[in-house]
Amino acid sequence: MDYGTFRDNREFIRALEASGDLVTVDQEVDWDMELGAIVRRVCEKNSPAPYFKKIKDYPGWEALGAPLSTWRRLNIAMGLDPETSIPDLSDEYVRRISGPQIAPVEVDRSSAPCKENLLEGDEADLFKLVAPMVHGGDGGRYLCTWHMVVGASLKDPTNVNWGMYRQMVFNEKWMTGPVLPFSDMGKMFYGEYAPLNKPMPFATVIGMDPLSGIAACAPAPYPESHYAGQLMGKPIELVKCETNDLMVPAHAEIIIEGNVIPHVGLEEAPFGEYTGYRTSPRAPRTVYEVTCITYRNNPILPVSNMGIPTDEGQLLRSFSLALEMRMLLESQKLPITGCYMLPESTHHLVVVGVKNAYPGIAHQIGHLVFGSKLAPWFHMVMVVDDKTDIYNIKELIHDFSTKCHPSKGIHIYKSHVGTPLYPFADPEDRKYGKGDKVVFDCLFPLDWPVAETPIKVAFSNKDIYPEEIQGKVLGNWANYGFKD
């Protein structure tokens, strides 16, 4: 079933325009920080996505800023009403990815717009592409901020990964960026290719349809092309690369092909990161050598500007990580009411609502989610009871500050897996990708006598105001003179 989703970035842009979620910028902007500054301000103000029609030095090139940095734009990408609530969006997302996988279909290159222009040999020059200087002080021009890198296992070429690994232009032929060892691509490259001193073919896809981008961000347990198909309700169309056997979305804006080179490093970073800081230092990172570039006529470069909330990395990663956790906990039959990762936490804090069914349930949740492959990307779990609205920050702050015991309610897990991007990590932890984890247990202990257990004082609590009083007050609210 087709959910009314978009075949490419251009259809999505038209939908954003129709819903009032796009601003077309006809005035020329400079790729050197001005464009980035506009996108940053858009993220901080939750403004409509800017669609840049004229970019200095790059006639014919356009850019779309902050394509998916709001819940409205995510709803639109999913083919839903822009005002769909987060719980309803979450349920729909889980429903789609719980159905059968939808395999992609291959199309001929003549049907693939991404093949409209071809640059090979010396012509395949990264400076011909409008790579912006996203933030002042960045280590270079980041061509790839909202994109995906396609790679395949050496041992099993059918095991294809789509992942979002940032890439900085080093020179005409080289890009560089971090590929962390616990990531899917890291396991392939460092675990399979590098020990044999083999280059790993890659294809960077820029400007794919929005749901393929979301699939690439998601911790999918099977090929992301199938996951994207599930989200779209139809197979995604792929086309073979020019210089390797990888398959890429046929309707993407730009494809960069080449090889990841083992046993060398190129200086990369600093970069304004999803945590809202420039945290990881300039260091030698993974090298991508470019062999070929293809792109659509009048290509449109998507630009995500990471920084303080909210950008698409924070929103989408939070969203998909939380839903993967929800499915994990539900698969273990834990009596949860939901999982919500606050985008404002830069996907570091997940809230789990649970029926307080037995002692130690918060610990059990902590062990499960910290023991999963999702763990490196977050370090805080807050467990609240089933009466708390996990999407309501006001209620969460109240629970945290009143129900979490400052010592007995905080459970710390030492020397876990972390990332070098944690701003709070000390240099040693950052260097080796270590990170402590913490559970904030906001459940009243079940071994407290009932008479000793505090009662929440809220209008909606029937222990405070019986149903008939609540009904009377609600029924007369306007009569009392209130307008809300």
Added chain:
Amino acid sequence: MRQEWDTFVLTKLTEVQEDVETLRVIRDVNPGIRKYRAQFVKCLISRDPEKYPDGLRVRLGRGQLTSKPWSLKITEMVEGIPTAPYHMSGGIAMQDE
């Protein structure tokens, strides 16, 4: 013609060796479509902004731009990726090789 470059230093600035040939990465910061292109070079650097023919701005590890301009003389453009480890935080002194 005087060119402008920048480079990243991760050590204390006082530890950076002047007037010694080092291997480092510099970036072209002249206007144009190749602005921020990176390049391996062997070079001499000085805190004296007039000592060498090209200008050099120095950034720290998180991109902080230091206040005073330095100068640079490129002795060799290095092609390819050096296989020997090079030290980004101040370059490798060639005399140590």
